[in-house]
Structure formats: C-alpha cells, structure tokens
Amino acid sequence: MSAQLDIRQLAVSYGKRQVIRALDVSALHAGEVAALLGPNGSGKSTLLRALAGLQPCRGEVLLGGRPMSPRRGEVAYLPQTLPPAVHLTVFESLMVAGQATASGLARRHGDEQVFRLLQTLGIEQLALRHLDQLSGGQRQLVGIAQALIREPSLLLLDEPLSALDLNYQFHVMDLLRRETRQRQMVTVIVLHDLNAALRHCDRALMLKDGELLANGRPAEVIDDASLSAVYGVRGRVERCSQGVAHVLVDGLHA
Ligand SMILES: Nc1ncnc2c1ncn2[C@@H]1O[C@H](COP(=O)(O)OP(=O)(O)OP(=O)(O)O)[C@@H](O)[C@H]1O
Ligand SMILES: [Mg+2]
Numbered sequence: 001m002s003a004q005l006d007i008r009q010l011a012v013s014y015g016k017r018q019v020i021r022a023l024d025v026s027a028l029h030a031g032e033v034a035a036l037l038g039p040n041g042s043g044k045s046t047l048l049r050a051l052a053g054l055q056p057c058r059g060e061v062l063l064g065g066r067p068m069s070p071r072r073g074e075v076a077y078l079p080q081t082l083p084p085a086v087h088l089t090v091f092e093s094l095m096v097a098g099q100a101t102a103s104g105l106a107r108r109h110g111d112e113q114v115f116r117l118l119q120t121l122g123i124e125q126l127a128l129r130h131l132d133q134l135s136g137g138q139r140q141l142v143g144i145a146q147a148l149i150r151e152p153s154l155l156l157l158d159e160p161l162s163a164l165d166l167n168y169q170f171h172v173m174d175l176l177r178r179e180t181r182q183r184q185m186v187t188v189i190v191l192h193d194l195n196a197a198l199r200h201c202d203r204a205l206m207l208k209d210g211e212l213l214a215n216g217r218p219a220e221v222i223d224d225a226s227l228s229a230v231y232g233v234r235g236r237v238e239r240c241s242q243g244v245a246h247v248l249v250d251g252l253h254a
Helices: 044-051 090-097 111-121 136-149 166-183 194-200 224-231
Strands: 005-014 017-028 033-037 058-063 075-078 154-158 186-190 203-208 211-216 233-239 245-252
Touching: 005 044, 017 044, 017 211, 033 044, 033 166, 033 194, 044 075, 044 154, 044 186, 075 136, 090 111, 090 136, 111 136, 111 166, 136 154, 136 166, 154 166, 166 186, 166 194, 194 245, 203 224, 211 224, 224 233
Parallel strands: 033 186, 033 203, 075 154, 154 186
Antiparallel strands: 005 017, 005 058, 203 211, 233 245
C-alpha cells in the first residue's frame, strides 16, 4: 500500500497555550520530499514531534490510510538538537539503530549494508570513530544515517542541514530525494534554507503561528507575497542563468 500521509485536525498545546491549531494536510505522497517551512517559533518542531508520536496531540495522523503507530517502527525522526552522544563507534550506533526496522521485526543489518550507507552519505571514514568525538556536522550526518538505516515509511528530519557545509548540504538533499523515491517513503524536512526547498523538494508546507498558510509545489508556495506575509521580508524569487529559482532578500518590512 502507498505510504501516503494525511493529517487531520491536528492540534498541540503546551499547557494552556495552543501552538498548532486544527491543522489539515492531505496527501503527502510516497516518494516525495516535503519541506516544512516557517519562521522561528511557528510550530515546525512541535508538528514534527507530534508526527513522530513524541508529543501528545489531538486529531489524526494517517499513514497509508490507517492511524500511524510509531511503535510499529514506521517512523524515523531526527531531532533539531541532537541527543548527547554516547561512547559508541559510528558503526556500532548504526547497528543499534538498524535493529528496529519498518517491518517491526528486529532485523540485523549486515556489516556490509551499514558500510554501504556510510559510503552513500560520504562518511565511511568515520565508521570506527566514537560519536562523542565527532564534530557537529559529522554527528548530524551520522544522525541522518541512523534515521535512514531504520528503513522508515515516514522520515522526519528537523533542520538536518543546520551544521553542514555547502557540499554536504547539497549532497544530503540530493541523496534524500533519491532515497525517498527509491524506497517510496514520505519525507518531511524542516528547513530554513528556502533555496534548498526550491531546488530539492517536491512539496512545501508553510506554517505561521501554528497554522498552515500554504501547501503546494515549492515554486508556487515561495514567492514575493509569502516572503512578505510569513517572514516579514521584502524579497524576490528570481531564476538564475540556469533556470533555477532563488530567493533574494532586499530588506525587512518596517
Ligand atoms: N516544551 C515547550 N513548552 C512550552 N512551549 C514550547 C515548548 N516547545 C516549544 N514551545 C513553544 O511553541 C512554539 C513553537 O515552537 P517550535 O519549537 O515548534 O517552533 P519552530 O517552528 O520549530 O521554531 P525554530 O525555527 O526556532 O526551531 C514556540 O512559541 C515555542 O516557544
Ligand atoms: Mg524547530
């Protein structure tokens, strides 16, 4: 069955403060990468945690038409702030992460499969290094590998590019799009880099104050009007000489 994701009337509160209000998102398709965009504090991480089953919420989250259960191992989630590193090697940490797979069975991943994933991410040289001795960007790349080795139907990544250099930012987005298609999973990525959303994503969801303001193709969602309404900037979206859309910011609204 297709892993299409539907969100119905999702609401999240912290105490008395409602942060996500009756949010509906229909048909995030299997094989597609959706960018979750919006200003600081708009509710992106809260929404992702709710989808991962880590945040109490009201409403429904349906994956392939049935209520999603994170316990079935269908979801892999990379938090915005990485948890404290344990004293395991990168390789060992991936073997542990690979125990829980989408099938819900404790399947052991072979050494070769783990090594191949590290190679795909371009970090095979880190295999025997300890997690607590890596740089911020290296840890973020390992976090992405740990999410991918779980073979989820729904992959949730909260600002996975924030510590990466230009080369890895492009490489990771390119890889995520390919893997998402190949594995027919639904991938939702929180991004502040609108240019990455324009270039690498199939869909863009724009949140403001916990409400979904736009949902469509990135080039339809990211325009002068939404830059102004959502981010409060005076900006333009222009195509470069290679025909790729880019956001340019000219200033802020007074
Ligand atoms: N544990 C918490 N308790 C109370 N309020 C919280 C908690 N976590 C987040 N909030 C509040 O909920 C709102 C949404 O926060 P959230 O972290 O989801 O935003 P975000 O869109 O991910 O922002 P950023 O781009 O800065 O990461 C903010 O106003 C924030 O202050
Ligand atoms: Mg956040």
